[in-house]
Amino acid sequence: MTSPRKHLVKDFNHFITCYVCKGYLIKPTTVTECLHTFCKSCIVQHFEDSNDCPKCGIQVHETNPLEMLRLDNTLEEIIFKLVPGLREKEQQQEIEFWRSRKSKENGEDxxxxxxxxxxxxxDDGGDGDYxxxxxxxxxxxxxxxxxxxxxxxxxxxxxxxxxxxxxxxxxxxxxxxxxxxxxxxxxxxxxxxxxxxxxxxxxxxxxxxxxxxxxxxxxxxxxxxxxxxxxxxxxxxxxxx
Known part of the structure; x- marks a missing residue:
């Protein structure tokens, strides 16, 4: 009887990395016109300069390509399960981001x-509800x-x-x-x-x-x-x- 084959995370990198930033997909967002998926921040920033898909070049929308974006929450959960510590790292970066944007007027985050x-x-580092x-x-x-x-x-x-x-x-x-x-x-x-x-x-x-x-x-x-x-x-x- 053959033992089950073990897969490494890198075997799935082609499916869970962003074409734009080459990192793991964070808040994966799919373009409904061509079904290509990118990090939400990557594709939103790309659409500020172009209405075309950065991967295949198809025109997503003539005037407002953001309307053709859909978040893929299922894929996000799969990526977080495949890559240890990724969820916690992103949460910490998000917290640090808002801290860095403290308002000079009222001192709020x-x-x-x-x-x-x-x-x-x-936070004491426990496994609480994120x-x-x-x-x-x-x-x-x-x-x-x-x-x-x-x-x-x-x-x-x-x-x-x-x-x-x-x-x-x-x-x-x-x-x-x-x-x-x-x-x-x-x-x-x-x-x-x-x-x-x-x-x-x-x-x-x-x-x-x-x-x-x-x-x-x-x-x-x-x-x-x-x-x-x-x-x-x-x-x-x-x-x-």
Missing amino acids: GPRSKRSRLDAEN HRSDPQIAICLDCLRNNSLVEENIVRGLMKKFIRCSTRVTVGTIKKFLSLKLKLPSSYELDVLCNGEIMGKDHTMEFIYMTRWRLRGETVKLIYRPPLKCVWYYRFTSKVR
């Missing part, structure tokens, strides 16, 4: 909460009121529009939260915008803070509104009547 900073400083040390971010959810649908109370403002959540929370989760709070139909999906630009459902709060929030204040302001197709339909039916 960007969007990290005080509790998260204390947890990081008091989600407890996630950087936190303050979000203001404001309703766009300059269209007729809001006036008809289909979408309204929140009583409490300020929330604090993990920087890993996605826009899709924010939409679900709003739907529950506003008691919207399950099929009704809001548009969420930052600085006038519609955010994709897989965009994380960290991604939005780093790439879209120009003010760089601790609280990120997101605007939600009815989808444009609903506005057009409402205006069209109103004219018909």
Whole structure:
């Protein structure tokens, strides 16, 4: 009986390394047009200068290639299991990053909460729940009121529009939260915008803070509104009547 063959991590490097930085994929993000996967920070930075995939050269999107990106959480977990210590190393680097971005105005660590900073400083190296040390971010959810649908109370403002959540929370989760709070139909999906630009459902709060929030204040302001197709339909039916 033959013994099972042992595989080394380097045998899988072709599948778990980034084409751009040549390191292990961190927050692996797939381009939906060609299904090539890169580190999220690598592909986002690349799209600042080009709309083409850095690996195959295909045009991802004419104007906004970021809309064609999808996070691959399953692949991320596989990589963390294959490479010992990678998760812990990335967490430590993330903590050091936010510490290095201390605001000169108020002395705070960007969007990290005080509790998260204390947890990081008091960490004794145990195998605790790593989600407890996630950087936190303050979000203001404001309703766009300059269209007729809001006036008809289909979408309204929140009583409490300020929330604090993990920087890993996605826009899709924010939409679900709003739907529950506003008691919207399950099929009704809001548009969420930052600085006038519609955010994709897989965009994380960290991604939005780093790439879209120009003010760089601790609280990120997101605007939600009815989808444009609903506005057009409402205006069209109103004219018909």
